[in-house]
Amino acid sequence: MWYGAVVFVSSAFLLVLEIVAGRLLAPYVGVSLYTWTSIIGVILAGLSLGNWLGGLWADRGGDEQAVGLTLGLAGLFSLAILPLLTLVAPMIETRGLGLLSASFFYVLALFFIPGVLLGVITPLLTTIALRLDARAGHVVGRMHALAALGAILGTFITGFVLIQYVGTRNVIVGTGIGLLVLAAPFLLRARRAVPAALVAGLVLIASVGYARGALIDPCERESSYFCIRVVDEPSAFGPTRALVLDYLKxxxxxxxxxxxxxxxxxxxxxxxxxxxxxxxxxxxxxxxxxxxxxxxxxxxxxxxxxxxxxxxxxxxxxxxxxxxxxxxxxxxxxxxxxxxxxxxxxxxxxxxxxxxxxxxxxxxxxxxxxxxxxxxxxxxxxxxxxxxxxxxxxxxxxxxxxxxxxxxxxxxxxxxxxxxxxxxxxxxxxxxxxxxxxxxxxxxxxxxxxxxxxxxxxxxxxxxxxxxxxxxxxxxxxxxxxxxxxxxxxxxxxxxxxx
Missing domain, CATH: 3.40.50.150 (Vaccinia Virus protein VP39)
Known part of the structure; x- marks a missing residue:
């Protein structure tokens, strides 16, 4: 049951990141069919690659420590999304890319690796579970069902609750921390170098994020529909303010x-x-x-x-x-x-x-x-x-x-x-x-x-x-x-x- 619970939660976290990607990128490229196509396509590509790599790793003796390391790295790369955004955004904006290309490269740079890492978890844990239970159909079916249910929960809770009441950046930080917490039980018997490296990575990401102002939210308010800001406008007719929804005045x-x-x-x-x-x-x-x-x-x-x-x-x-x-x-x-x-x-x-x-x-x-x-x-x-x-x-x-x-x-x-x-x-x-x-x-x-x-x-x-x-x-x-x-x-x- 523990392995199934981890599959459930990690799948939920993946869909949290997928849904929150649209809101995070809205101030930069807006929201359109092409934006969501890039988000879904890139994350599915990462998930597919992760599933394949997870299966290979499982066949070569991947164990609980491998699960812990993967979850820990997924947590770090999720936390790195915000600092990376401050680095990637100026690069994309100065390249003169179109909206379609810009959307794709934003998602590729920020969400592909977390997608790969979280894709590793299900085949790895399914194989480990099969070592304890010979009923292959029962185990595989249960793991796939739990992964799907977790994804459903992550989708609904992010779209209906988290973005509106917690905010995009807090959701991403919470996802990263949640994955690190999920990794901890698997690393209890790992060599000290592994958790030490994860802690060092966490400190590095936190330092870069603080220096780059990664937690500064461009939105004054976030709703189910828009990133909302109000800005002062220069005017010869007295105080004037403009409403900015996502990236458009x-x-x-x-x-x-x-x-x-x-x-x-x-x-x-x-x-x-x-x-x-x-x-x-x-x-x-x-x-x-x-x-x-x-x-x-x-x-x-x-x-x-x-x-x-x-x-x-x-x-x-x-x-x-x-x-x-x-x-x-x-x-x-x-x-x-x-x-x-x-x-x-x-x-x-x-x-x-x-x-x-x-x-x-x-x-x-x-x-x-x-x-x-x-x-x-x-x-x-x-x-x-x-x-x-x-x-x-x-x-x-x-x-x-x-x-x-x-x-x-x-x-x-x-x-x-x-x-x-x-x-x-x-x-x-x-x-x-x-x-x-x-x-x-x-x-x-x-x-x-x-x-x-x-x-x-x-x-x-x-x-x-x-x-x-x-x-x-x-x-x-x-x-x-x-x-x-x-x-x-x-x-x-x-x-x-x-x-």
Whole structure:
């Protein structure tokens, strides 16, 4: 039973590291399908190699001391993840790697060796157990079952509890210490040099980690969804703070000017409403926001139009709390729904004049909020003259995702427009704004309709947008069954990180 318990716990620790890898790397490379593919693939590769090496070692006489040494090394390499990150991150950032390559090398450098070492444990202990019990099928089946159960426990407890209440770095340190404690009983009869070497390694890792500030957490708060920070922004309009989710600045709020929209695309989203309904009609509209984040636009609209109805679906309660505590947001007159935007829209029959889509997080795109089925849900919740407005990050000039989203929206809305403030002089990535309505065609050009709107202006760019890249007839329609957003923005993953 003791061997089975060790297999159970070591497998749990491996999955703890796998789940926590996504959160640890989020401030550096974000969270995407490709990031998780790198994490799962690299750790599985390490586990496979470890299983093979463990079997070889067992056949060559691997005993309890071998188990203790392996667990001890796994503990040390787990503790080394944080100091290594401080060394690896600058190297990767200065190499100009794309997101896909950067994600892979981060995981390879930090988690591959712990995966190998923990992979050694199960075949090694299974072989030792077979020396005590000749029922091969019984022993092997039990060990594999315990390994799977441990992995399940590690997955659930990390995702549902540890990251939220303990924090990523504390979880990694706890995993390393836990593995060292697990190794101790196996090393009671080992030569003194083995535990002495492990202690020396522990001291070295602790010293390097302390010197490098490895325990300094870039997150002020950690939730189930984001690494959350609030930073001060230089501004000529008084104290201004910005919300940073993972590695992306989500929005900036001025303490003295609630209606100051620093980001041009946020300003445009408000101006589209004014031009669609007119300034007089816009005062008492009913708004739905898919995503809250810094609450910049809901806060501004509440200030400009106190009679407006504002409903915000923000999936992360901690984001709302941080916005209220540090970003000058008063949510008292807003209806806040801490649930997925699609679920929030589907649960009630309220009709809205405006639906804003602001749930896209850089390249982390909620697939279910870009499909035709979701668009049809939005349309069913809009009033007769309502408008759907959303922003999305894509490449310029070949914006394949934006073009595909327009192609999908045109299946259900009569008038779909893409907007930008200006055309960049060279290829880059930028935030586009898309509007969709059945009421009337939008103008070709928009200037600020409200006083104090500044000298900004925005162009409708549908025609030039579709002149680049794939023609309209070759673009897919995004559905719940087929939504290849990573492929459509694949250039981001191969392009230079941070561009």
């Amino acid at each position: 989500h929005g900036a709020n001025s303490s003295q000017h609630p209606a100051l929209f620093v980001a041009p695309y946020v300003h445009l989203m408000d101006e589209l409403v004014l031009h669609h309904f007119g300034r007089e009609r816009a005062g008492d509209l009913n708004y739905f926001f898919a995503g809250g984040g810094a609450y910049t636009l809901p806060r501004g609209i509440r200030h400009l139009r106190p009679q407006a109805g504002i409903t915000v679906a923000e999936i992360d309660p901690l984001v709302t709390r941080v916005a209220a505590e540090k970003l000058f947001v008063d949510t008292a007159d807003m209806r806040i729904l801490h649930e997925d935007a699609r679920m929030a829209l589907g649960r009630n029959d309220t009709r809205y004049d405006v639906v804003f889509g602001d749930a896209f997080h850089d390249i982390s795109i909620p697939y279910h909020l870009v499909t035709r089925e979701y668009n049809q849900l939005v349309k069913s919740r809009l009033t007769e003259h309502g408008i759907y407005i959303l922003n999305v990050l894509d490449a310029f000039p070949n914006a394949e995702l934006v073009k595909t989203m327009v192609n999908t929206l045109e299946r259900d809305f009569a008038h779909v427009a893409v907007w930008m403030e200006f055309a960049p002089s060279e290829p880059t990535r930028m935030t586009y704004v898309i509007s969709a309505s059945d009421a009337h065609a939008p103008p070709e050009f928009i200037r600020p309709a409200r006083q104090g709107g500044g000298q900004r202006g925005w162009l409708r760019v549908n025609e030039p947008l579709f002149q680049v890249g794939l023609p309209r007839e070759q673009l897919p329609v995004l559905t719940d069954d087929f939504v290849p957003v990573e492929r459509l923005v694949s250039g981001f993953f191969f392009d230079t990180l941070g561009n």
